[in-house]
Amino acid sequence: YDRISIHGVRRVLLEQQATTLHFPLEEMFIRKGASNAEYESELLKVLRRYRDNSVCSVVFGDIFLADVRKYRERLLAEIGMRGLFPLWGKNTRLLASRFIELGFKAVVTSVDSTLLAKDFVGREFDEEFLSRLPANVDPCGENGEFHSFVYDGPIFNEKIAFKKGEIVLRDNRFYYCDLLPKSASA
Known part of the structure; x- marks a missing residue:
């Protein structure tokens, strides 16, 4: 595909x-039909590599979907990172x-x-x-x-x-x- x-x-x-x-482009590959748990597992693997290289925050373009923001913040908190949302509320x-x-x-x-x-x-x-x-x-x-x-x-x-x-x-x-x-x- x-x-x-x-x-x-x-x-x-x-x-x-x-x-x-x-x-730089870091690609993450998810098989078609993967569960959300599989997606999260792969995403956290990538994010851990960044965290282990002293990256502590991830910037998102989310604007107003509070449930999406909470989801991202929860995932990041699991590995000691935080999300930044510069467009939030605009x-x-x-x-x-x-x-x-x-x-x-x-x-x-x-x-x-x-x-x-x-x-x-x-x-x-x-x-x-x-x-x-x-x-x-x-x-x-x-x-x-x-x-x-x-x-x-x-x-x-x-x-x-x-x-x-x-x-x-x-x-x-x-x-x-x-x-x-x-x-x-x-």
């Missing part, structure tokens, strides 16, 4: 993203607009079809996209309404080249837009 869970983005694009940002409409104003470029890679129509997947994450969102959909997709892939912006050393591929429905609920690296032929 070689894709990122939930987002559906090909691994090679994630690798390109890390390379152009000059960020206005998501303002955050989304600021992201765009700063010059970041993203494409919507998956949508929950119970909340958004198929035509939202594969679209640019821009002001037009935000203006078309139904009132019950968070502008940052904080409730899992949609996910995206950031491919350019002021901190990128170069734009990640891709083309949009097939749109598919999976699990009878989520639409995914395949992003093909420009060098890919399929």
Whole structure:
């Protein structure tokens, strides 16, 4: 499969993203259908390595889901680490607009079809996209309404080249837009 869970983005694009940002990439592999206990076990293995190298905090982009924050904090506390949440409590409409104003470029890679129509997947994450969102959909997709892939912006050393591929429905609920690296032929 070689894709990122939930987002559906090909691994090679994630690798390109890390390379152009000059960020180290540590991948964690979870088998398809893994239980939450298996996920937590693998995650804690990775986090212990960081802790053992004097990393004491993990930064998360969570904005307002208190149960998610508590879950993360509980896991980290098990191994003596703590979570940092710099976006916590911020206005998501303002955050989304600021992201765009700063010059970041993203494409919507998956949508929950119970909340958004198929035509939202594969679209640019821009002001037009935000203006078309139904009132019950968070502008940052904080409730899992949609996910995206950031491919350019002021901190990128170069734009990640891709083309949009097939749109598919999976699990009878989520639409995914395949992003093909420009060098890919399929």
